[in-house]
Amino acid sequence: MYITGGIAAYKAAYFVRALVKDGAKVRVAMTKSATKFITPMTFKTLSRHRVYTDEALVTDDEIVPHIELADWSDTAVIIPATANVIAKMSHGLADDFVTSALLASDCPKFVVPAMNEKMLKNKATTRNIKSLRMDGIKVLDPDVGFLAEGYQGKGRLPSTSTILKWIKQENKNQISTVKDLTGKKILITAGKTLETIDPVRYITNRSTGKMGYALAQTAVERGAEVTLISGPTNLPEISNVNFISIITTAEMFEEVNKFFEQMDIVIMAAAVSDYRIEKPATQKIKKKSATLEIKLVKNVDILKSLGQKKNKQILVGFAAETQNLLENASRKMQEKNVDLLVANDVSRADIGFGSDQNEVTFLRPDHKPVLIGKSDKKRIAAKVFDCIIGF
Template identity: 80%
Template sequence: MYITGGIAAYKAAYFVRALVKEGAQVKVAMTKAATDFITPMTLKTLSRNRVYTDDMLAYDEIVPHIEIADWSDEAVIIPATANVIAKMAHGLADDFVTSALLASNCPKFVIPAMNEKMLNNEATVRNIKCLKADGINVLEPDVGFLAEGYEGKGRLPATTVILEWINQKSKHAVLDDMRGKRVLITAGKTVEAIDPVRYITNHSTGKMGYALAQEAVERGAEVTLISGPTDLPKVPKVKFIPINTTSEMAREVNRCFEQIDIVVMAAAVSDYRVEKPATQKIKKKSDTLEMKLIKNVDILKDLGRKKKKQILVGFAAETQNLRENAARKMQEKNLDLLIANDVSRRDIGFGSDQNEVLFLRPGHEPLLIGKNDKKKIAQRVFDCIMDF
């Protein structure tokens, strides 16, 4: 939530409180002018989070304007002055608020409040049209008693009106944008038998793939989830196909591939399998045990060779040289989007509820998505896909 320097800034406190009561997590950023109307301490107390101001631009531990941009599911600018509307329309970023807004890819909701003469100025009218053309939601101000002491248009609407408007816009913008799309997602790990008791596998829990499936369903897609063994509950409204081995996953993926629009290969597959698994449990007869491993089919590379209309997304779990290895994989496997993460870190990746990933697309600069819940990462993945 971004508060700018208008007299209606004090009303933002009521809006923060209403959001918190509805169960939302709220972080507030303020322009310097906004702090003249309402203190950061007030907003910190109500939101239960620290408040971002221009002083944060020099914060040592993080890049704060990128942090809040990556964290946000929605950006609400309230009140939006003529000044900040002009800056947004022209891509200016000369303070914390406008820098964060320029970095935000989430839906934006602009709530203008200003004097009627400023609102009706041709420049402001032009700037608001520009915002709408860019896909930014702009709420029409109310007519009422203005700070200048007379009636006019430009008054901030009531909190209940703003909340209802945002909820309607959010539902329309987010939940329906993948309607009609057929999405195939792989998740979890594959297992390769050594004998009837032992097997080769990895540490994947399937959390990222299942979060992706849930997100795609919520946005209206028809989802097929091909999953290796996990301890996770099934995702409602998803066609679920359980598998164990890499070859089983390859068979099911290829069976579905022709009818799919978007493929997201989030599973951690076993690259090798035992050439001749034992039919009985191997007994501990010596200090060493030798097995011959042979390479499994590269499902992702195979899909990259034969894709036509499909958008193909892969994951790269790396422990070193993240960007270099991921870029090579993206090119070799003919991917439209590759999502790379460092699985050597214990605070993200396998088994964690959080992740930090690097998006790579052909012809685009890499985009770092900072540490966040896997649900949020899943949202950013499909936001990126829907921009294709």
């Protein structure tokens, strides 16, 4: 979130609080002028994160702060957007932290202007706003109301609820209308696998398939030809996909290999069983003693096998971890030879298995990890494909 130097800057504090309450992770950057209207400490307290100012442009750290913020952001909101920052954005200027980070951001941008009516209606401002919209940047029309100058006019910052509703709706529309995967053949695995113990029992995991299905739905909406290989789930069918149902890890391995060679992108989002029962019982095991020993043997490592034979395919894997997330995920990325590994902490109750929300870290060979803040799984799916498109 980017705060610029207008009298309405104090209202941005209410917007940050609303975003946090809504479950968003928020980081704030402020122009030098904005800090004269409201202090960085206010936003640090509300967002529970450092606030970026011009002093952050130069550090002794290995990271480049304005690039780090640009890479981290899922959505960029400029509020209040002054005529000055609108002009800079429309011309691609980057003379402070805020405009440098915005120029480096490839996420959806939402501009919320607030200024005097005469400044708003000036031909230069009108031309600059039109330029932003032509570049695909969303601009919200200001409200009519009592202005700081002491009279009624257009240029007042809309209410927090209005801004939040607008951003959510525009984000939803943007996800569904992008067609940048047209002509691509994509294979996605989803859900869990089941390994038989006896005719009644099996071993499995907690995956619901929501992430894989969100990926498949997003890929279809963006124009791809999608094959979805799924273990058991309680999710509704997705239209316009080649759907293949499997039960065991061995069945998934067989089906994946049938399609792998013809695919452009392969995303292994399923949570497969690493082990199976060596000798499943043909009849229900009776409760005869206080203990029961079952011998497990390793299943084939599907992702690793694909990593060894991929040629033109972009291969994406998932890592569900409960500890040492980056360490374990980085090792998996190297061992499996994937182009992108999506890692998440499934020990958290608010994300991961069964949740509609997730928070993930993207790992790529020779790239720094990129955190994708807590968001719904449809938005995470969109970010996965945004990353792939950028390869």
